[in-house]
Amino acid sequence: MDEKHSKLVAIIVAHPDDETLWAGGTILGHPEWDCFVLCLCRADDLDRSFKFNQTLKILKAKGIMGTINDDPDLKPLDERELEKTILELLPKKHYDLIITHSENGEYTRHIRHEETSRAVLKLWQNKKISADELWTFAYEDGENAYFPKAIVDAHLYQILTEEIWLQKFKIMTEVYGFDKNSWETETTPLAEAFWHFKNNQ
Numbered sequence: 001m002d003e004k005h006s007k008l009v010a011i012i013v014a015h016p017d018d019e020t021l022w023a024g025g026t027i028l029g030h031p032e033w034d035c036f037v038l039c040l041c042r043a044d045d046l047d048r049s050f051k052f053n054q055t056l057k058i059l060k061a062k063g064i065m066g067t068i069n070d071d072p073d074l075k076p077l078d079e080r081e082l083e084k085t086i087l088e089l090l091p092k093k094h095y096d097l098i099i100t101h102s103e104n105g106e107y108t109r110h111i112r113h114e115e116t117s118r119a120v121l122k123l124w125q126n127k128k129i130s131a132d133e134l135w136t137f138a139y140e141d142g143e144n145a146y147f148p149k150a151i152v153d154a155h156l157y158q159i160l161t162e163e164i165w166l167q168k169f170k171i172m173t174e175v176y177g178f179d180k181n182s183w184e185t186e187t188t189p190l191a192e193a194f195w196h197f198k199n200n201q
Helices: 018-028 046-059 079-089 111-125 162-175 183-187
Strands: 008-013 034-041 062-068 094-100 130-137 156-159 191-197
Touching: 008 018, 008 111, 018 034, 018 046, 018 162, 018 191, 034 046, 034 079, 034 111, 046 062, 046 162, 062 079, 079 111, 094 111, 111 130, 162 183
Parallel strands: 008 034, 008 094, 034 062, 094 130
Antiparallel strands: 130 191, 156 191
């Protein structure tokens, strides 16, 4: 994660704040990257969409939001509809790197994270989205025993510098507005980790 050369990077997440919570330190630590953040839910939530766009400015990234259903009952999405939405919203380019959720999610459990991961992996495997490599977030919470933390033996693992972590924490508290005792800010990882894939098969 320390390579310092320009990359065209797409970050595909379910919710506004996922990009910061799970990869914000990595994005902030690579200002030379050309990042595009695709957030699949909450474009119709004026408060969250405003905060997402403010966050993009801090991350020096471009991005777009979709309106995938994120109601509290979280019924499973139609897989083909989700894949279609990703293809419609993601700029049609060849990316050096795509970053997305883990197939197991980052904590116990959020079905939208898992569905997003499966859809992105399938599109990449079927060469409907093009990238040299793909990273998925690598976090676990001991089946809800503790706050999510980066998996130390993941393919890529990095403890964030204090400066980078504080920038990330500031986005969560001052831009997204989460209370300092909220689950989101208690979770905000001091390290970030990813599973790394270069072969789309």
